[in-house]
Amino acid sequence: MRGEAITTIVTIAVIGGTATFMLLRESRGRAIYLDHCAGCHGVYLEGAPNWQERLPDGRWPAPPHDATGHTFHHPDELLFTIVRDGPQAVLGPTYRTDMPAFAGILSDEEIRSVLAYIKSTLPAELREYQDLMTRPPAARLLQP
Numbered sequence: 001m002r003g004e005a006i007t008t009i010v011t012i013a014v015i016g017g018t019a020t021f022m023l024l025r026e027s028r029g030r031a032i033y034l035d036h037c038a039g040c041h042g043v044y045l046e047g048a049p050n051w052q053e054r055l056p057d058g059r060w061p062a063p064p065h066d067a068t069g070h071t072f073h074h075p076d077e078l079l080f081t082i083v084r085d086g087p088q089a090v091l092g093p094t095y096r097t098d099m100p101a102f103a104g105i106l107s108d109e110e111i112r113s114v115l116a117y118i119k120s121t122l123p124a125e126l127r128e129y130q131d132l133m134t135r136p137p138a139a140r141l142l143q144p
């Protein structure tokens with residue numbers, strides 16, 4: 001009986017602690033987003049106007065990070081790499097882009113916080129989809 005009570009208390013503490021950690025991380029992430037990302041990707045994550053048309057210099061405008069964009073199609077580690085090392089890390093060194101690499105500007109933890117914030121704004125079904133994309137391919141195949 002006493003053991004069960006302790007287990008319950010520990011479980012509640014762990015769940016509460018995790019939820020608090022996630023909320024703090026998301027609110028830190030929001031502040032970082034507003035400081036470092038909103039200028040291009042929009043305060044409401046809406047992206048640049050006409051983001052699906054190339055700019056006169058051939059580069060792409062900043063896409064939205066909301067449900068209308070494609071950010072949520074990418075697994076966690078790919079998003080992390082794009083933000084830390086820039087799109088060239090994924091698309092090759094000759095790729096020309098206005099998206100900066102944030103290595104040396106934001107810490108890894110700050111990058112994870114800003115991505116946690118972006119994810120927290122997505123509707124539940126898109127968050128689930130993005131979680132699925134983050135799983136290894138074999139686990140994805142097991143999905144109904």
Ligand code: HEC
Pocket residue numbers: 032033036037038039040041059060061062063069070071072079082083087096097098099100102114115
């Ligand atoms: C100077 C403008 C600018 C800033 C500041 C900026 N971005 Fe970007 N971002 C872009 C552009 C432009 C692209 C499109 C990349 C390309 O050329 O294909 C992009 C692409 C991305 C992508 C890839 C989206 C996808 O669906 O492939 C992610 C993720 C991203 N940005 C996150 C961020 C985050 C997080 C921040 C802030 C820490 C940030 N960006 C700051 C301009 C910017």
